[in-house]
Amino acid sequence: MPEDISPRSEAGPDAPPRGLVVEAVARALAEDFGLAGDITSAATIAADATARGTIGARKPGTIAGLDIAREAFAQADPRIAFTALVADGERVEAGTPVAAVDGPARAVLSGERVALNFLCHLSGIATLTRRFVDAVDGTNAQIVCTRKTMPGLRALQKYAVRCGGGRNHRFGLFDAVLIKDNHVVAAGGIGKAVAAARAHAGHMVRIEVEVTSLAELDEALSAGADIIMLDNMDAATMREAVTLSAGKAITEASGRVDLDSVRAIAETGVDLISVGALTHSAPVLDLGLDFE
Incomplete structure (x- = not known):
């Protein structure tokens, strides 16, 4: 685990244009929400409930996509606070906290899968690339x-x-x-x-x-x-x-x-x-x- 888990800038080398990130996330959320939104969270969680959680690495690898994950939560609900605890391009071990998320529980759960889809996929690419580079x-x-x-x-x-x-x-x-x-x-x-x-x-x-x-x-x-x-x-x-x-x-x-x-x-x-x-x-x- 990193000794310093204070907030960091999550953007890595030559981050993709902001507009591309916003568009990609919007398409992904629209696909997930469909016409009715997150019916599971709406049915089971009180509207005023809040949640705090940590995104953690379950395997060692290289991180990429933190800014995209942040955007997914922000589009789900701008009240969600997303704090990167490592930076894109950083190698992490299993168990390392990668980001902290805090906000309305329904919205956090609604944005979770899209955020993780991007983060897991892009970190997988970064991890494999690092193996080839090494x-x-x-x-x-x-x-x-x-x-x-x-x-x-x-x-x-x-x-x-x-x-x-x-x-x-x-x-x-x-x-x-x-x-x-x-x-x-x-x-x-x-x-x-x-x-x-x-x-x-x-x-x-x-x-x-x-x-x-x-x-x-x-x-x-x-x-x-x-x-x-x-x-x-x-x-x-x-x-x-x-x-x-x-x-x-x-x-x-x-x-x-x-x-x-x-x-x-x-x-x-x-x-x-x-x-x-x-x-x-x-x-x-x-x-x-x-x-x-």
Whole structure:
């Protein structure tokens, strides 16, 4: 447990825009409340009853999403006081109090599940990301996420990756060019695809090309790609690709990366390792709210 449990700022590194948080929480609460609201709490708890409780970690992990949990309780009832006892990005042990909640009992219970859904999910992403980051410690590689996110939650999930010490890949189709195998086929080759992308996107946008062989790597480098995605290469081929790309392009390893393989991949010298599992397969971190 942390020695100091005074209130802290819950926002972590580069917190998502406030408007996105408010919108995501509003959608989630509307889904939960439906047309009638929390009929269980309304039926069983007096309107003037108050409650005080603590959200605690039941498993060790890395926290993310405290500000979103705060927003869930605030939208349920602005009279609820939510006090963060740790910060996003902080590692906690099982039993650590993460936040304190105090307010009208009905409203606390009405907002509880949405708050915990966000907090558990995002903390799960941060926790898994931290495991990958720790696994490549001491190498040149940085762990990055992908666009394999839940619809509508990308900004929040990518924020959780940052809380876990990872970095973000592109946010969408709009902020970087990534030429993959089907683009190459449709464009008529890597060289043509890169040339067309360069002419269309201009000098401010980086161009990344996915390659699966050293021959494709040579073509992409000759075409002037800024970043090379080394897709599903074995370690020996990847190591050679890194050597050939040195001083010419950033290298990114991709394809079925897991905790058993990530260290060996990092030791090839790649700059980036993209891991889709960070956002599409992270288990939740077990957190729960208990009343005093």
